Amino acid sequence: MITEREAVAETPGAVAHQFDDFAQQHEASTLGMWTFLVTEIMFFGGMFLGYAIYRSAYAEVFGHASNHLDIVLGTVNTAVLIASSLTVALAVHAAQESKRRALLFFLALTVVLGLVFLGIKFTEYYHKYEENLIPGWRFQYPEGNAHHAAIFFSFYFAMTGMHALHMIIGIGMFLVLGVAAWKGRYSAVYYTPVELAGLYWHFVDIVWIFLFPLFYLLGRHS
Amino acid sequence: MKAEKLDIPLQPRIHYLNVNYGIKSWLLTTDHKRIALLYLGSITFMFFIGGAAAVLFRLELMTPPGDLVISETYNKLFSLHGIVMVFFFLIPSIPATLGNFLVPMMIGARDLAFPRLNLASWYLFVAGALFTLGAILAGGVDTGWTFYTPYSSVYSNTFVVATIVGVFIAGFSSILTALNFIVTIHTMRAPGLTWFRLPLFIWAHYATSLIIILGTPVVAITLTLVVLERVFRLGIFNPALGGDPILFQHLFWFYSHPAVYIMILPAMGVISEVVTCFSRKRIFSYRFVAFASVAIAVLGFLVWGHHMFVSGQSVYASMIFSLLSMLVAIPSAVKVFNWTATLYKGSVIYQTPLLYGLGFIGLFTIGGLTGIFLASLGLDVHVHDTYFVVAHFHYIMVGGALMGYLGGLHYWWPKISGKVYPEGWAKFAALVVFIGFNLTFFPQFVLGYLGMPRRYHAYPDEFQVLNVMSSAGASILGVGYIIPMIYLIWSMRYGKAAGPNPWDSPGLEWQTPSPPPTDNFERTPTVTRDVYDYGERGRG
Amino acid sequence: MDALFQLFPEQASTIAPRVDALYFYLVAISVFFSALIFTLVIYFAVKYRRRSENEPPPPLIPDSLALEIIWIVIPLALALIAFFWGARVYYAMARPPDDALEVFVVGRQWMWKFQHPDGQREINELHVPRGRPVKLTLASEDVIHSFFVPAFRVKHDVIPGIYTTVWFEATKTGSFHLFCAEYCGTQHSGMIGRVVVLEPDQYEAWLGGLTAGPPATAALGKPADAATGSPAARGQQLFQSLGCEVCHQMERQGIGPVLTGLFGTKVRLQSGETVTADENYIRESILNPQAKITAGFQPLMPPFQGRINEDEMIQLIAYIKSLGGQKTN
Amino acid sequence: MIPTRVYVAVFFALLVLTAVTTAVSFVDLGGPFNVITAVTIAVVKMLLVALFFMHLRYSSRLTVLFAGAALFWLGIMIVLTVSDYLSRGWVGPFEAMLR
Numbered sequence A: 001m002i003t004e005r006e007a008v009a010e011t012p013g014a015v016a017h018q019f020d021d022f023a024q025q026h027e028a029s030t031l032g033m034w035t036f037l038v039t040e041i042m043f044f045g046g047m048f049l050g051y052a053i054y055r056s057a058y059a060e061v062f063g064h065a066s067n068h069l070d071i072v073l074g075t076v077n078t079a080v081l082i083a084s085s086l087t088v089a090l091a092v093h094a095a096q097e098s099k100r101r102a103l104l105f106f107l108a109l110t111v112v113l114g115l116v117f118l119g120i121k122f123t124e125y126y127h128k129y130e131e132n133l134i135p136g137w138r139f140q141y142p143e144g145n146a147h148h149a150a151i152f153f154s155f156y157f158a159m160t161g162m163h164a165l166h167m168i169i170g171i172g173m174f175l176v177l178g179v180a181a182w183k184g185r186y187s188a189v190y191y192t193p194v195e196l197a198g199l200y201w202h203f204v205d206i207v208w209i210f211l212f213p214l215f216y217l218l219g220r221h222s
Numbered sequence B: 001m002k003a004e005k006l007d008i009p010l011q012p013r014i015h016y017l018n019v020n021y022g023i024k025s026w027l028l029t030t031d032h033k034r035i036a037l038l039y040l041g042s043i044t045f046m047f048f049i050g051g052a053a054a055v056l057f058r059l060e061l062m063t064p065p066g067d068l069v070i071s072e073t074y075n076k077l078f079s080l081h082g083i084v085m086v087f088f089f090l091i092p093s094i095p096a097t098l099g100n101f102l103v104p105m106m107i108g109a110r111d112l113a114f115p116r117l118n119l120a121s122w123y124l125f126v127a128g129a130l131f132t133l134g135a136i137l138a139g140g141v142d143t144g145w146t147f148y149t150p151y152s153s154v155y156s157n158t159f160v161v162a163t164i165v166g167v168f169i170a171g172f173s174s175i176l177t178a179l180n181f182i183v184t185i186h187t188m189r190a191p192g193l194t195w196f197r198l199p200l201f202i203w204a205h206y207a208t209s210l211i212i213i214l215g216t217p218v219v220a221i222t223l224t225l226v227v228l229e230r231v232f233r234l235g236i237f238n239p240a241l242g243g244d245p246i247l248f249q250h251l252f253w254f255y256s257h258p259a260v261y262i263m264i265l266p267a268m269g270v271i272s273e274v275v276t277c278f279s280r281k282r283i284f285s286y287r288f289v290a291f292a293s294v295a296i297a298v299l300g301f302l303v304w305g306h307h308m309f310v311s312g313q314s315v316y317a318s319m320i321f322s323l324l325s326m327l328v329a330i331p332s333a334v335k336v337f338n339w340t341a342t343l344y345k346g347s348v349i350y351q352t353p354l355l356y357g358l359g360f361i362g363l364f365t366i367g368g369l370t371g372i373f374l375a376s377l378g379l380d381v382h383v384h385d386t387y388f389v390v391a392h393f394h395y396i397m398v399g400g401a402l403m404g405y406l407g408g409l410h411y412w413w414p415k416i417s418g419k420v421y422p423e424g425w426a427k428f429a430a431l432v433v434f435i436g437f438n439l440t441f442f443p444q445f446v447l448g449y450l451g452m453p454r455r456y457h458a459y460p461d462e463f464q465v466l467n468v469m470s471s472a473g474a475s476i477l478g479v480g481y482i483i484p485m486i487y488l489i490w491s492m493r494y495g496k497a498a499g500p501n502p503w504d505s506p507g508l509e510w511q512t513p514s515p516p517p518t519d520n521f522e523r524t525p526t527v528t529r530d531v532y533d534y535g536e537r538g539r540g
Numbered sequence C: 001m002d003a004l005f006q007l008f009p010e011q012a013s014t015i016a017p018r019v020d021a022l023y024f025y026l027v028a029i030s031v032f033f034s035a036l037i038f039t040l041v042i043y044f045a046v047k048y049r050r051r052s053e054n055e056p057p058p059p060l061i062p063d064s065l066a067l068e069i070i071w072i073v074i075p076l077a078l079a080l081i082a083f084f085w086g087a088r089v090y091y092a093m094a095r096p097p098d099d100a101l102e103v104f105v106v107g108r109q110w111m112w113k114f115q116h117p118d119g120q121r122e123i124n125e126l127h128v129p130r131g132r133p134v135k136l137t138l139a140s141e142d143v144i145h146s147f148f149v150p151a152f153r154v155k156h157d158v159i160p161g162i163y164t165t166v167w168f169e170a171t172k173t174g175s176f177h178l179f180c181a182e183y184c185g186t187q188h189s190g191m192i193g194r195v196v197v198l199e200p201d202q203y204e205a206w207l208g209g210l211t212a213g214p215p216a217t218a219a220l221g222k223p224a225d226a227a228t229g230s231p232a233a234r235g236q237q238l239f240q241s242l243g244c245e246v247c248h249q250m251e252r253q254g255i256g257p258v259l260t261g262l263f264g265t266k267v268r269l270q271s272g273e274t275v276t277a278d279e280n281y282i283r284e285s286i287l288n289p290q291a292k293i294t295a296g297f298q299p300l301m302p303p304f305q306g307r308i309n310e311d312e313m314i315q316l317i318a319y320i321k322s323l324g325g326q327k328t329n
Numbered sequence D: 001m002i003p004t005r006v007y008v009a010v011f012f013a014l015l016v017l018t019a020v021t022t023a024v025s026f027v028d029l030g031g032p033f034n035v036i037t038a039v040t041i042a043v044v045k046m047l048l049v050a051l052f053f054m055h056l057r058y059s060s061r062l063t064v065l066f067a068g069a070a071l072f073w074l075g076i077m078i079v080l081t082v083s084d085y086l087s088r089g090w091v092g093p094f095e096a097m098l099r
Ligand code: HEA
Pocket: B146, B260, B261, B263, B264, B306, B307, B325, B326, B328, B329, B330, B332, B333, B334, B336, B364, B365, B366, B367, B368, B369, B370, B371, B372, B374, B375, B376, B380, B383, B384, B385, B389, B392, B393, B396, B397, B401, C029, C033, C037, C074, C075, C076, C078, C079
């Protein structure tokens, strides 16, 4: 039993029944996404706070432990992620100009860059596995207080893992968007989904922008 | 009234309840009004589960030794009670039922901004509830609703993880509801409905949503860390591994104190509507009441440390939190005084919703004032974690929020169901609830000051008399809750038709038939006057 | 005490009357405001009830900024008084007097262990003299507990991993409830005991009786502890048996710093900070020496985390304290 | 619409900042300055992404308000919690007022 209005609402690009016009719908969607990002900021914020408290309590060990992370891979990954943010911005731009091929190209590139990031991330995880630096499972840390180092690595895995989970969700979103874009759903008139996915992806990028110095760069100078 | 008489329909009028039938039409609905009813059913179920646990442990507490159930069971019962009542009943109670139903209607919209998200939030709620109930059936959880570490993360050997997963999912459900409200209130108000013409119910829901958006993610991540710590034996909150259990308390209360305002603000919104309608007057000082909601939302985030005065928190941090707790009481005081002033020179009609409303004002005042006791540092040291605290929060949550919820349910019942509930029974039930409530929880203030600690399965003999009074009250209270359930369900079938506006209220939700059509209004209304325009003498 | 019905708890410490005074202040405020609100609500509801269906609409009452200000300012003032009052009482509770008798308390699931400075040990029962401040240092072996004596109006959480303190000065002799107030698992409600307040001379006799004759705790089924010595004496034995003295010598600086006279002084750390060598610092220095390295030393000390329990830690600290130093707080 | 060259410029700026923060981390700036620099650079990067990639610079006041509110609340959480940790061992200040 689908009413006519609902049926119309299912067609992308149409105004859903609860809205009066495109402008209202677009405003609502964007505001909705930003509100969601507010929750994300608080979500990661809780972990940043925890990290900050322990980092100041166990500064020495945290500094040491951070040297166990691979700075080369970390820096490369930062660059990869920033590049993917650029491609997303360009994808939105292409959608705004109704350039279907460009949109598809940038979406594909974003997915590829995202996968490269995850590939590198999991390589790093594997190294940690080999080096026995996974708290609660395989953990050996002879250089200092092993408990405190374990806290460092707990946060490392919790935060980068949560970040990676967000990336995976984002990549999934871009794949879905890619299919829709292939079918020509997006144009200068209607590109809200691309824009919203973009906002999400940039947010995930920003999280990494903080994770990178806090975990990789902390103890380099000593 | 006139409109109703004119189109006495040959065929029954189509409204949201009868547009279509069948399980699927409900489980796949995106209509906010139907989702509200789905929620209403679910939370009522959860309330009775939490209530049944209360009945059991109140029975246990009739006698000093722990003789009815063993202590493991006792601990699981109050944990179950707290978790279910807070996360699965009171937090969603008003927002997800009355709020869901009324927010679009009061602002003249056809639905919430994201109807499918709204349905998703109900499914998340159900999934969360199933997890938690599953954990209970599997054997229960014994951490209390506060999940303090390292007990929860290391020592308890009950089903902590499954419970937390349930709470986590329910948290996302309330985030989705709040997100929907915020966006809807910002972008979908009817023409002419400026911010200062919004019903105070909407202001309260807006403030509540802000708290949910800003606070819930923090408890989500905190509980996630507890799960990780438990499963992978990490040391984030476990002192044996270098972690800090007090950090958990900070993160937990950063959400859970504001969460108490999630529970009370919507009820305050209900009271503002009810008191004005039944004294036939606009609210005294609209702006102060509206801004008080926002002030509570903001200040509410600055006081969480008042739960940690004896936890080893620094003396100076405690002082800051105490001072700020005094400030957060002021907007509540403003509301109480303005409601009282609204009655002045009114034309007061004793209908059930108003009885609940007046009950709310009185009991919330007592509950709130005892909050000031708790916020006073030196005194909290003595009463912290005693029955004084238990009495404080039941006065606010049961005497306040739950009464507000029942009042609201009665007030909008004609709109929701299209039927009138039996007034006599309703008044009787309200009276039973009021008496039962006070008998249950007033003795607990005395018990608390005498020093009876909370979460105690057995207690010294000299506390028995007061405990028996409390248990007796609880059974009266239980009866008081069962009566409305029966007659409200009864009235859905046998009640008299209510008509579009039985209370003769100027609110937008009343300017459409009861029950409303799926799209709420035939035509998007245009607002030109004050929502609280009861046609008082002297209005311009 | 044994009455079946009570309305008000006994006052048995110096702080209790201060807490109760604050309590009565707040009760007065609450009664006043509750009565005010109840009376007004009922009065208005009755006086202005609608008398007939077609009563004319009520008059429009204009808002009043003056009224709003009044009911913001008065409650605020009253609440601020409660804040300052409460803060003073709290501060007094947080700062034990210098001459307090010191007792160590270890909480664990689900019992209380007490250790007196002269070596007496008790379980779930604490004997203290009347009229003398007693400072308790609280430690937990597992989860969070909370030390609560209603008659004294004192309470403090007992937290694993750090020391906290609570103090009181009893004013009445007798036996008072001791409760664990923080939920700590299955037998939380069984983690109770008594605080027995004795006249100072009785207390001395009790102390003497304990060291000479069978300990009072024997009644609880606990065998008399033959090796009873003061915690400091046992700490000294531990200091030898754990090999501390290899590095920490009495007069001469060895691998580690001399600990004589250390307690309560300011210690300079390698990081440039200075800290006070209080119980928590010494505890951390033993369990986890790397966390705070003393200036001028190598981080050579092995961590003792997991190798000594809370009781032994208390004894080591008592020993280090006995080597002289200054009073903290 | 924002011209693509803005995006590309921001991209290069971000790369440069990444290089700078990495390089600087190998130099001991003494005291807390390594942390301060790292966090400052991260904040600048965040602003670049938010203002340009996320179009915050071109968005409504409401959107900016929401983003700001999130950071503000995060600030509340961090500041009040840290204030507890920092003042744990304090003895003395306000003593006279409180005795
Ligand atoms: C809906 C829920 C709700 C609400 C609204 C409140 C409101 C308040 N609460 Fe409560 N509280 C809880 C639910 C709630 N609380 C719960 C569940 C716990 C226990 C958690 C646990 O440990 O399990 C708790 C615990 C709790 C504590 C910790 C106690 C302890 O564990 O030691 C404190 C301490 O400050 C406190 C204070 C306050 C204050 C100051 C308010 C204020 O907002 C109240 C403001 C209202 C008024 C003041 C009344 C109206 C005013 C007047 C009529 C004017 C006169 C006013 C003055 C003279 C000031 N609460």
